[in-house]
Amino acid sequence: PEEPAPAKTPLPTAAAASAPAAGGRTPQTLDALFESSHDDDEHARTARHHRERRKGRIAAWVILGVVLAILGGIVAGGFAVWNTYESQIRSFMGWEEPKDYEDGIAEGEATVTIVSGDTGASISTSLYQAGVTKTDEAFYDYLISTGQNPEFQPGVYTLKQKMTSAAALTMLEDPGSRRENTAQLPEGLTMESTLIRVSDGTGIPLADLRAAAADPSVYGVSAASLEGWLFPATYTFDPDTTPQEVIKTMVDRTVQSLDAAGVPVDQRERILTVASIIQREARFTADFYKVSRVIENRLAPDNDETHGYLQMDSTAQYGYNEINKGTASSSAEALENDNPWNTYVHPGLPIGPIANPGDVAIDAAMHPADGPWLYFVTVNLDTGETVFTTTYAEHEKAVAQWQEWCSANDSDDC
Secondary structure (H helix, E strand, C coil), X not given: CCCCCCXXXXXXXXXXXXXXXXHHCCCCCHHHHHHHHHHHHHHHHHHHHHHHHHHHHHHHHHHHHHHHHHHHHHHHHHHHHHHHHHHHHHHHHCCCCCCCCCCCCCEEXXXXXXXXXXXXXXXXXXXXXXXXXXXXXXXXXXXXXXXXXXXXXXXXXXXXXXXXHHHHXXXXXXXXXXXXXXXXXXXXXXXXXXXXXXXXXHCCCHHHHHHHCCCHHHHCCCCCCCCXXXXXXXXXXXXXXXXXXXXXXXXXXXXHHHHHCCCCHHHHHHHHHHHHHHHHHCCCHHHHHHXXXXXXXXXXXXXXXXXXXXXXXXXXXXXXXXXXXXXXXXXXXXXXXXXXXXXCCCCCCCCCCCCCCCHHHHHHHHCCCCCCCCEEEEEECCCCEEXXXXXXXXXXXXXXXXXXXXXXXXXXXX
16 A cells, blocks of 8 residues: 655744754754854954954064164164264264353363463363363364464463353453462473473572472482472462472472372382372373272283283383373384383383372372273273273273274374
């Protein structure tokens, strides 16, 4: 017999579609299936979006780090360039600061010495160093721009700080600004320069002062010369003071400084010799004690690096009569000249002082800093920045810095 035909399954109605299936599961409609697929795609897109944003943030931080590193290098390089070429950059860009102080802000007191042979240029430097004018060239440029060529009288003048160049000139031409019988002696002058200043300030003939200083034993000094023994200070003498009394006053002041530093009597000449080199070599008083250590380290008999040769330019310049030319470097002739002060040619200290040191230099000669340094060089002659090193290779690098500074700056000191 034939099997009955199967019954047709009716299409689900809306009610059937909403009714729960066996086992509690609800069959999904076509729309629900599409919605489920849409949700999966949306989740995937959202996750991908978050990943991309996270990667973007990481990339942004990396790029920012690179940019900051580059900018840091540019800024550091910019500071280096600015420090080296500041004056040239200011001139090129028109950013130059006024060379002179404004009128009406002068204050305090300053003392300036004019010596025989001074010119507008050298007086301009003296005014700047005393704090009278704003820049080294201000006074000289003023004389040039106004076409003036005054005849300056040697002597010590009392001015103010922060003056205009015009006001400074007025006071230098006023006899009332000149201090009578006064000599201003800065540290580091030679004996001859000291006697010239004393003569200019007091009116005592230079020949008489030279004669008074010719025999050191008169003042209890056993050395062959009074070089180093005429203490730097500002002196005002009575009009009837004799040349011998003037010299004795300066020698006594040196003895006072030596005693204050604890210098034994039999070591006075040696300490004055070391102190005079310190005074001429160091730019800052803060460096005096380190320069003193360099001297002692180089003189050490067991030093295989220097073999006892001091090799200080100031000593070569003194022995060759170049010490007053105003430069940091020495001529080849001075370095090679065979004289007893030249520490490039002869080991040990020179035979005597090369200038008159002050209190700090004398104290530094007695109390050198602790350190291994054997070399030093001033790498910036404007700021006085000095590099101390222990090896010749390190010293050569510092010398290259100084040469670079000199090539970038029009300085007579080079």
